Structures are given as structure tokens and as C-alpha cells.
Amino acid sequence: MSLADSTFADSLAQAVQATRSVTCVGLDPRKASLPPAITKDLVTSGAGSADAWAAAYTQFCTEIIDVVAGKVACVKPQVAFFEQLGPAGCIALGEVIRYARSKELLVIVDAKRNDIGSTAEAYADAYMGAASPWGGDSLTVSPYLGEDSLEPFVKVCDERNAGIFVLVKTSNPGGGFLQDRKTGDETVYQSVASLVRRLNETRLGKCGYGPVGAVVGATYPDQLAELRAAMPTSWILIPGFGAQGGGADDVKAGFDDSGLGAVVNNSRNIIFAHQRPEFKDRFQDGQWQDAVCAAVDEMNQQLRF
Numbered sequence: 269m270s271l272a273d274s275t276f277a278d279s280l281a282q283a284v285q286a287t288r289s290v291t292c293v294g295l296d297p298r299k300a301s302l303p304p305a306i307t308k309d310l311v312t313s314g315a316g317s318a319d320a321w322a323a324a325y326t327q328f329c330t331e332i333i334d335v336v337a338g339k340v341a342c343v344k345p346q347v348a349f350f351e352q353l354g355p356a357g358c359i360a361l362g363e364v365i366r367y368a369r370s371k372e373l374l375v376i377v378d379a380k381r382n383d384i385g386s387t388a389e390a391y392a393d394a395y396m397g398a399a400s401p402w403g404g405d406s407l408t409v410s411p412y413l414g415e416d417s418l419e420p421f422v423k424v425c426d427e428r429n430a431g432i433f434v435l436v437k438t439s440n441p442g443g444g445f446l447q448d449r450k451t452g453d454e455t456v457y458q459s460v461a462s463l464v465r466r467l468n469e470t471r472l473g474k475c476g477y478g479p480v481g482a483v484v485g486a487t488y489p490d491q492l493a494e495l496r497a498a499m500p501t502s503w504i505l506i507p508g509f510g511a512q513g514g515g516a517d518d519v520k521a522g523f524d525d526s527g528l529g530a531v532v533n534n535s536r537n538i539i540f541a542h543q544r545p546e547f548k549d550r551f552q553d554g555q556w557q558d559a560v561c562a563a564v565d566e567m568n569q570q571l572r573f
């Protein structure tokens with residue numbers, strides 16, 4: 269069945285069940301961390317131009333996709349690293365998104381977009397749905413501009429079987445400055461969670477979840493448990509596992525009794541596994557893909573509760 273035949277929430281449930289994995293592999297290519305096997309070609313061709321780096325990013329990400337396809341439910345390209353290279357990077361981003369989808373991986377585009385409603389419509393069109401060069405299956409969005417700014421994204425979710433993940437409680441240490449602030453009886457993140465719940469609950473798929481999901485950091489396990497209960501029908505994207513300090517115990521509360529309801533992102537500790545001390549000894553420079561494979565297997569194992 270093609271992914272577009274079912275809702276995003278149902279496709280994600282199917283992908284988690286088929287792969288027996290709640291791991292989301294973050295595609296965050298960084299020049300300084302690419303494996304030497306990839307940058308060597310770049311250096312010997314005398315390049316260093318944005319075009320050459322973009323080609324390296326495409327090669328790196330597509331090789332990762334080859335390793336993880338069938339092992340994980342989804343990937344999350346971080347657009348910042350592609351945008352950093354300018355137009356060539358933006359073309360590479362489109363290639364990576366298309367390649368991941370062709371391998372039946374669901375794509376969460378991490379762009380954290382939003383604006384006033386009429387502009388939000390353009391963002392939704394750009395990042396959600398296969399017709400756009402950057403069209404993924406879902407998009408991270410900011411709630412800062414309020415409900416009317418989220419509505420265009422929800423409309424596109426309905427029209428194209430796409431999904432969104434609204435920033436509710438982010439993984440960074442400074443997120444609480446606004447998110448933990450009280451507005452009347454509740455915090456800002458609790459207000460955003462109520463909005464997510466309301467937008468989502470009339471749109472549930474067969475799996476019991478809807479297209480309007482939430483981002484909640486692994487670095488805040490207590491709030492994750494609270495927010496799981498506050499948004500019982502929303503998929504939760506949990507970043508902050510691995511390099512930011514979150515571990516298996518911290519994300520446990522994100523899941524329902526069937527092991528659904530959340531996917532856990534890990535970018536650096538998977539895609540640059542060749543640099544981790546425990547893998548450095550096991551894998552040679554040219555075996556960076558094997559290190560990625562080992563890191564994914566390890567994370568999948570850790571998250572089989």
C-alpha cells in the first residue's frame with residue numbers, strides 16, 4: 269500500500285509495527301563530522317564549493333537511508349544543515365527527502381516553520397505533500413503565532429494525509445523561559461498541549477491517533493509523562509535522546525500500552541557513530557555505514573520496552 273493511501277498517523281503506526289522500531293534517524297549532516305571516506309573525494313577533487321558539499325551531504329544521507337531502511341519507521345532531515353549550503357543544499361535536501369520516501373521511510377521535515385495564516389499556507393505547501401521539491405510526510409511547526417497560524421497546516425494534513433509536530437516542550441535547556449511560564453492556571457506548554465489536543469481529536473485515524481502531533485524533549489521526562497496524558501491521541505516526536513543526554517528510561521512515558529504514540533529521534537549519535545569511542549575501535553574509517561547500522565540496532569534494542 270502506498271503511504272498516501274492512509275493517514276499519516278496510521279502510516280506511522282504501520283511503520284512502527286512493521287519495523288518494530290520507534291527510532292527516528294535524524295539526518296543532520298555537518299561538514300566537520302562527515303566520515304573521511306566521503307570528504308576524501310571532496311578534497312581530492314579540489315572542491316570545497318557549496319556544490320561539492322551538497323553532493324557529499326546527498327551521498328552521506330542516501331547511504332544512511334540505505335542502511336536504516338527497513339530498520340526504522342522514519343527519518344528527520346534537519347533543514348538548517350542543508351540551508352547552510354545555500355541553493356545547492358536546498359536541492360540536496362529535496363533529493364534526500366525523495367530518496368527516503370522511495371525507500372518507504374516516513375519523512376519528518378524538521379524546519380520548525382510558521383507565520384501568519386496566509387504565509388503559513390505557503391510553508392505548508394512547500395514542506396507537506398509529495399508535489400513540492402521538499403514535500404515530506406510531516407513537518408515540525410512552531411505554535412508561537414497561535415491557532416490561526418496552525419490551521420493552514422492542519423488543512424493540508426487533511427487534504428494530503430500529512431502530519432505536523434507542534435513544538436510543545438522542546439529539549440533545549442532554555443526552552444522553559446517561555447514554555448514553563450504561567451498563563452493563569454497553566455503553563456504555556458500546557459496551553460499549547462490543549463490546543464494540539466483540540467485540533468487533533470476530531471481527526472483520528474484507525475490507530476486512534478491523529479495528524480496533529482507534538483514535540484516533547486527526552487530531556488524533560490516528567491513533562492513527557494504529563495504531556496502523554498494531556499494529548500492522548502497525538503503522536504509525540506521526542507528529540508534529545510543520545511547526544512543531549514536523554515536515555516531509554518527518560519522516553520518510556522511517551523508510549524502507550526501497545527508501544528505506539530511516540531518516535532524517538534537520534535541524530536548525531538547515529539549518523540556520526542563512527543566517531544563514538546565504543547564504535548571507533550570496532551569499525552575502520554571505511555566502515556562508517558556499519559557503525560550507523562550498529563548504532564541503530566543498539567537504539568532499537570534499548571527502546572523495545
Ligand SMILES: O=c1ccn([C@@H]2O[C@H](COP(=O)(O)O)[C@@H](O)[C@H]2O)c(=O)[nH]1
Binds near residue numbers: 534
Ligand atoms: O526540541 C527540539 C526540537 C528539535 N530538535 C532537533 O532534533 C535534532 C537532535 O539532534 P541530536 O544530534 O540527536 O541531538 C536536531 O536536528 C535538533 O534541531 C531538538 O534537538 N530539540
